[in-house]
Each structure stands twice: as C-alpha cells, then as structure tokens.
Amino acid sequence: MTTKAHRPELTLPVGPRDHAQGPATAPVTLVEYGDYECPYCGQAYPIVKELQERMGDAMRFVFRNFPLTEIHPHAGLAAQAAEAAGEQGQFWAMHDLLFENQKALDRAHLARYGNLVGIDPVAFGVALESGAFEARVQEDFMSGVRSGVNGTPTFFINGARHDGPWDLPHLTSAVEQAARTASGSQR
Numbered sequence: 001m002t003t004k005a006h007r008p009e010l011t012l013p014v015g016p017r018d019h020a021q022g023p024a025t026a027p028v029t030l031v032e033y034g035d036y037e038c039p040y041c042g043q044a045y046p047i048v049k050e051l052q053e054r055m056g057d058a059m060r061f062v063f064r065n066f067p068l069t070e071i072h073p074h075a076g077l078a079a080q081a082a083e084a085a086g087e088q089g090q091f092w093a094m095h096d097l098l099f100e101n102q103k104a105l106d107r108a109h110l111a112r113y114g115n116l117v118g119i120d121p122v123a124f125g126v127a128l129e130s131g132a133f134e135a136r137v138q139e140d141f142m143s144g145v146r147s148g149v150n151g152t153p154t155f156f157i158n159g160a161r162h163d164g165p166w167d168l169p170h171l172t173s174a175v176e177q178a179a180r181t182a183s184g185s186q187r
Contacts, residue, residue, distance in 0.1 A: 008148025008161040014062050019091045021052065027182035029174050031054060031062040031156040033144040035048035036079060036098040037105055044100040044153045047168050051175060058179050065140040066152050074105035076137065079182035083112045083133035085117055085125050093117040157181065 014020065014029055032048065034041040052061055065082070067075035078098050085094035097113045098105065107128065114124040127133060143153065148161055155162040155171070157178045162169050 005162060007160060010143075010147040010156050010159045012143035013159070014060075018064070019095070020060050020062045020063045021092060022055075023057050025062060026055075026058055026060040027179045028055065028059045030059055030060060030159055031064060031142070033064050033066035033149045033152060033154045033156075035072055035075045035104060035152040036063075036082070036167045037075040038068065039102070040151075042099055042102045044166055047166065047171060050168055051172055054172060055089075055175060055179070059175060063150045064144060065137045066144045066149055066154070067137065067141065068152060076129065076134075077107065077110065078105045079137040079140075080128060080131070080133040081113070081124075083136050084127035085114065085119055087133075088119040088123070090117040090119050091175055094119075116124050153170070 010031060014031060019027075030042075030048070030051070031132065032044070034044070048061060052059065053175070058173070065079035067079045069076045070184055082091055082094045082098060085091055094113060097116060101113070107156065110128065111125065115152050148154075155166055155167065157174055158181075162174055164174060
C-alpha cells in the first residue's frame with residue numbers, strides 16, 4: 001500500500017483580506033509567500049507574470065508578505081509600502097515596482113515609488129513612519145510560518161505547498177495539473 005506524503009497546506013485560506021489578481025472562480029489559485037528584497041523572489045517575479053499570461057482567467061494569483069528581515073533589511077518596510085499602497089488601491093503597481101527595483105528599497109526610493117504609482121504622499125509617509133501596516137505584514141508572515149513556509153519564494157497551489165522547482169516549465173506543469181484536477185472534480 002502506497003501512502004501519499006503529507007504536503008503542508010495553507011492555514012489561512014485565501015479570502016477578502018488578500019491581494020489577488022484573476023477571478024475568484026478560477027480553477028487554480030497560486031499563492032506566493034515572498035520577500036521584496038529576496039533575489040530568488042526577484043527571479044520568480046517574471047515567471048509568475050508569464051504564468052499569469054499563459055493561464056489567463058484559469059488562475060488567480062495571491063501574494064503574501066514573508067519578509068526575511070534578518071538577511072534582507074529593507075524587506076519589512078518594502079512590504080509595508082506595498083500594503084500602504086494597497087490601502088489606496090495601488091498594491092499591484094507598487095508590488096511590481098518593488099520587484100523591478102529590488103536593489104533600491106530604502107525610504108527615499110519607496111517615497112519615489114509612491115509618487116510614481118500616484119498615491120497620496122502624505123498618507124503614504126505617515127503609514128510608513130507609524131508602522132501602520134506592520135501588523136498586517138506580520139499576519140501574513142505568521143500564516144506562512146503556520147503553513148510550513150521556511151524560505152522565499154514559497155508557492156501554494158490550491159492550498160497545497162508546491163515543493164517542486166518553480167522555474168516556468170515546472171510551475172506551469174503543476175498549475176496546469178491542478179487546473180485539470182479541479183475541472184475533473186467539478187463534473
């Protein structure tokens with residue numbers, strides 16, 4: 001008798017608190033726990049973009065913060081900047097700028113990115129200075145810890161941790177398999 005190895009699963013289900021791209025009705029939800037200063041997350045960023053383009057409405061993508069602040073000193077503030085931009089409806093624009101400018105995540109650059117995405121600079125500055133989004137970032141981080149995240153990027157496909165390679169061919173294959181499985185179970 002063969003037993004299937006247990007794969008960690010999301011402990012915090014995807015819901016209205018999350019930043020998501022793609023329809024909630026998509027057969028596949030890809031969740032990434034990431035760190036804006038992590039070079040591996042930087043490598044994964046265009047892969048996820050390509051996968052989103054390939055999958056279209058068949059995939060919903062969710063990003064959750066998992067800043068590894070002991071090795072990436074700007075990651076925590078960058079995550080807060082994304083959340084502060086999200087409060088003004090610009091999470092994804094800020095998310096993209098942060099990944100496209102990973103080597104420039106200090107306060108001055110974050111303020112510049114806020115201006116580029118068109119958010120209120122005073123509210124954004126106050127949010128970063130006050131740590132208004134620290135608890136939100138910590139909530140993401142702790143949900144990742146409880147879900148078995150131990151590095152970045154970590155992906156979950158339909159709630160189950162993806163333990164395979166996350167290059168484009170492997171991640172595409174895993175997401176397409178999940179879509180086929182989801183479609184088969186809806187019949």
